Amino acid sequence: NAGVTQTPKFRILKIGQSMTLQCTQDMNHNYMYWYRQDPGMGLKLIYYSVGAGITDKGEVPNGYNVSRSTTEDFPLRLELAAPSQTSVYFCASLLNTEAFFGQGTRLTVV
Amino acid sequence: ILNVEQSPQSLHVQEGDSTNFTCSFPSSNFYALHWYRWETAKSPEALFVMTLNGDEKKKGRISATLNTKEGYSYLYIKGSQPEDSATYLCALGSSGGSYIPTFGRGTSLIVHP
Numbered sequence: 001n002a003g004v005t006q007t008p009k010f011r012i013l014k015i016g017q018s019m020t021l022q023c024t025q026d027m028n029h030n031y032m033y034w035y036r037q038d039p040g041m042g043l044k045l046i047y048y049s050v051g052a053g054i055t056d057k058g059e060v061p062n063g064y065n066v067s068r069s070t071t072e073d074f075p076l077r078l079e080l081a082a083p084s085q086t087s088v089y090f091c092a093s094l095l096n097t098e099a100f101f102g103q104g105t106r107l108t109v110v
Numbered sequence: 111i112l113n114v115e116q117s118p119q120s121l122h123v124q125e126g127d128s129t130n131f132t133c134s135f136p137s138s139n140f141y142a143l144h145w146y147r148w149e150t151a152k153s154p155e156a157l158f159v160m161t162l163n164g165d166e167k168k169k170g171r172i173s174a175t176l177n178t179k180e181g182y183s184y185l186y187i188k189g190s191q192p193e194d195s196a197t198y199l200c201a202l203g204s205s206g207g208s209y210i211p212t213f214g215r216g217t218s219l220i221v222h223p
Contacts, residue, residue, distance in 0.1 A: 004153075031209060042114075042215040043199075050208050058210070090153065092211075097142040097161075097203050099211050101153035 002026050006091050006102030013081040013109045021076040021105050023091030031094035032074040033058075034066065036087040037104075043090065049074055081109045112136055114202050116214035123190050124222050130186045131217040133200030137181035141205040145174055145185055148197040148216065157185075157198075190221040 004025045013019055025032065030051045035043040045058030049068040063085055065077040078085060086109045091102040115134040123129050133143070142161045146154040158167040160176040160183065167174050171188045187194055197218045201211040 033210070035213075040119075040215070043213040045210060045212075048208065048210060056208070094209065094211075097159055097209065097211070098144060098156045099146075099154070099201065101155075103153050 004091055004093055004100050004102040006089075006105050008105060009103060010106050011108070013078070013107065015081060015083065015109060017081050018077070018079050019081070019107075021078075021089055021091070021107075023074045023076065023102055024072050025074075025091075025093040025100070026072065027093060027095065027100065028071060029093035029095055029100070030071065032068070033092045033094070033099070034064070034074070034076045035090045035092065036060065037090060038087050046076065046089075078107075083109050085109050112202055112204060112212040114200060114212050114214040116198075116200055116217050118217060119215065120218040120220070122220045122222065125190060125192060127190050127221075128186070128188045129190055129219065130184050131198055131219075133183045133185070133214055135181050135183075135200075135202045137178055139204040139206055140178045140181075140202070141209070142203040143176055143183050144201040144203070144211065145183070146199040146201060148199055150196075154199055185217075187219070190219070192221045192223050195219055195221050 033048045034046040047066040089105045092099040145157040148154040163178040165176040197216040199216045
């Protein structure tokens with residue numbers, strides 16, 4: 001049982017480049033989330049989805065986009081990378097009230 | 111945006127010491143509170159979920175209590191061991207609308223041998 005799988009684990013982007021952070025879960029969970037974690041700060045919600053075809057903005061959505069075409073996949077897209085997007089990104093899915101996290105993606109924008 | 115506060119931000123203790131942290135949250139629309147353990151270079155893993163006022167949960171040397179009326183939860187570690195070193199997160203879930211866990215900033219615990 002793989003749980004929540006995120007790729008890549010590390011990435012360095014140049015300013016203005018774009019990339020997609022992949023997130024897949026095999027637990028058939030409806031709810032999925034993207035959080036970012038900055039040093040000294042808590043997990044901040046970027047986007048979330050309550051099921052396939054439904055997405056909504058969280059606390060810090062600017063500069064990001066998501067899609068949820070299937071229950072399993074919830075990719076996060078950065079269109080024009082900026083240094084402010086340097087962070088560690090976590091994808092999570094929810095069973096009842098418990099969140100299951102991916103291993104995280106450490107992104108540096110230079 | 112719900113305000114979930116954790117204190118202290120960091121804590122250094124000696125092996126064998128007992129310690130506790132606090133998670134404070136708005137008590138209105140409370141649904142559930144989770145404690146997560148987050149080790150360096152890993153992802154957070156759930157320790158406890160509590161839903162009822164007065165709930166107490168225990169797993170080995172770690173226990174937690176919940177007071178939904180005054181809006182706080184305590185996490186206790188008895189006889190801390192170096193392997194307890196981690197960041198401990200609490201996450202609040204509220205009733206009504208989509209379920210979105212709101213996380214505190216965490217308490218970073220370092221246990222010195």
